[in-house]
Amino acid sequence: MTATAGAGLAVREVLVRGRQITARDDLIAALDIHSGMPILAIDMEEARQRVESLGWVKSATIARRLPDTIYLQVEERKALALWQHEGRVALIDRDGAVIQRRKLEGFAALPRVVGEDAPANAARLLDLLNTYPAVSGQVEAAVRVSGRRWNLRLRNGIDIRLPADDVATALDRLAEYQREHALFERDVIAVDLRVPDRLIVRVNGEAAKRARVAGENT
Incomplete structure (x- = not known):
């Protein structure tokens, strides 16, 4: 999978939607996805579970938007x-x-x-x-x-x-x-x-x- 980064399929941007209370830094840390990572090598299910372990996050959806974007949608608890x-x-x-x-x-x-x-x-x-x-x-x-x-x-x-x-x-x-x-x-x-x-x-x-x-x- 490391070849995908050389082919241009590497993470360049992480888009977050639905966040109001959860600290953005906490979300990014839970995602543990960084710029330059091979986008196809990311375990999306593990990343989702890490995000949903945050107290304010009720549910999360994570998707790849090729060639270089990770999209995170969260629903927060009330x-x-x-x-x-x-x-x-x-x-x-x-x-x-x-x-x-x-x-x-x-x-x-x-x-x-x-x-x-x-x-x-x-x-x-x-x-x-x-x-x-x-x-x-x-x-x-x-x-x-x-x-x-x-x-x-x-x-x-x-x-x-x-x-x-x-x-x-x-x-x-x-x-x-x-x-x-x-x-x-x-x-x-x-x-x-x-x-x-x-x-x-x-x-x-x-x-x-x-x-x-x-x-x-x-």
Whole structure:
């Protein structure tokens, strides 16, 4: 194959399309294709696999454009959330794939999901939450429980315990209660939605004591 370089079939240019976030230098390093290499000697499958090993790259297509050009098309992952597990935090996409574990400062505004199997289940929950802006805007983290269901931790410390099934109905009730009773602004510790057709509210000790005193004085 080295004869192809002498015949003019050597790499002179590498064209990259689809890159927005991945560093160009990282792509070129992963390709490991350099000017002057015999273009027909390049193992295109190995090069594709190296590129797809980069965190931001979801898929890659590599092709020769004879006589002297390598064309690389990449599809990048879209960041969905920050995943916290065993004291470590990573950026994940909709498929639950880890994009990167460092330089996360620019993604602090993304939702945070917690738990071993949270990445595989996060997209479905977050898509559903986005249809309830009065709720989603208050969520600090979504915590996966026993691989079956979620708890939502609100920014003010309230825990929302969601059921394993029919989460949409539970969120309907929660959003309605918030709209009618400003639930999130009250002295509430937890809201349990795991029982169908029932919303159980747990208030803090001081609030409960004040309520009892008020009842005794009426």
